[in-house]
Amino acid sequence: DIQMTQSPSSLSASVGDRVTITCRASQGIRNDLGWYQQKPGKAPKRLIYAASSLQSGVPSRFSGSGSGTEFTLTISSLQPEDFATYYCLQHNSYPLTFGQGTRLEIK
Amino acid sequence: QLQLQESGPGLVKPSETLSLTCTVSGGSISSSSYYWGWIRQPPGKGLEWIGSIYYSGSTYYNPSLKSRVTISVDTSKNQFSLKLSSVTAADTAVYYCARRNPSSSWYNWGQGTLVTVSS
Numbered sequence: 126d127i128q129m130t131q132s133p134s135s136l137s138a139s140v141g142d143r144v145t146i147t148c149r150a151s152q153g154i155r156n157d158l159g160w161y162q163q164k165p166g167k168a169p170k171r172l173i174y175a176a177s178s179l180q181s182g183v184p185s186r187f188s189g190s191g192s193g194t195e196f197t198l199t200i201s202s203l204q205p206e207d208f209a210t211y212y213c214l215q216h217n218s219y220p221l222t223f224g225q226g227t228r229l230e231i232k
Numbered sequence: 233q234l235q236l237q238e239s240g241p242g243l244v245k246p247s248e249t250l251s252l253t254c255t256v257s258g259g260s261i262s263s264s265s266y267y268w269g270w271i272r273q274p275p276g277k278g279l280e281w282i283g284s285i286y287y288s289g290s291t292y293y294n295p296s297l298k299s300r301v302t303i304s305v306d307t308s309k310n311q312f313s314l315k316l317s318s319v320t321a322a323d324t325a326v327y328y329c330a331r332r333n334p335s336s337s338w339y340n341w342g343q344g345t346l347v348t349v350s351s
Contacts, residue, residue: 159336185269
């Protein structure tokens with residue numbers, strides 16, 4: 126199985142801050158990675174697909190990068206609605222695996 | 233606009249079988265090359281992929297659950313289903329159904345349904 130190690134597990138930040146979340150795959154997954162935002166009581170919402178492609182309708186302050194084993198999600202300037210939990214997902218091979226999640230909280 | 237909606241009992245007894253259905257609207261479950269799948273999330277915890285079924289009928293299961301899971305499709309009803317046998321309290325979770333295309337990650341999601349395993 127491919128393990129996805131996501132860091133940090135939690136993060137406190139302020140509106141306007143730039144934040145970066147990292148996912149490391151235990152083996153190469155090319156760019157077969159998506160990033161999701163989840164708010165309490167809601168289904169996950171995809172922000173980024175193919176590691177760096179912005180999902181239609183998602184604000185441009187979200188960006189993704191990486192390939193192989195190292196991936197990052199960056200939010201360039203935090204907005205109040207961005208405080209949520211973020212997950213990465215690899216779909217390179219079965220079983221599909223998620224990172225453990227990063228809870229982004231208001232400082 | 234494709235929509236997915238989970239349905240099924242919200243309470244299941246230990247050792248019994250959890251059965252959920254995902255009804256797809258706004259598109260045909262058999263008309264295109266998509267994977268249809270189930271993902272779950274225990275209360276306060278992260279996401280776990282349970283398994284997927286391809287439009288052709290091929291199935292893929294998480295090895296951690298494989299011995300207990302069956303996913304099937306009913307094209308006449310535009311639905312796909314999850315059965316998880318011999319449940320325990322550890323199977324208490326919000327269960328989501330979702331769709332993805334073969335080269336990408338899960339994009340369309342249902343709203344999720346909470347299933348509690350308790351006597």
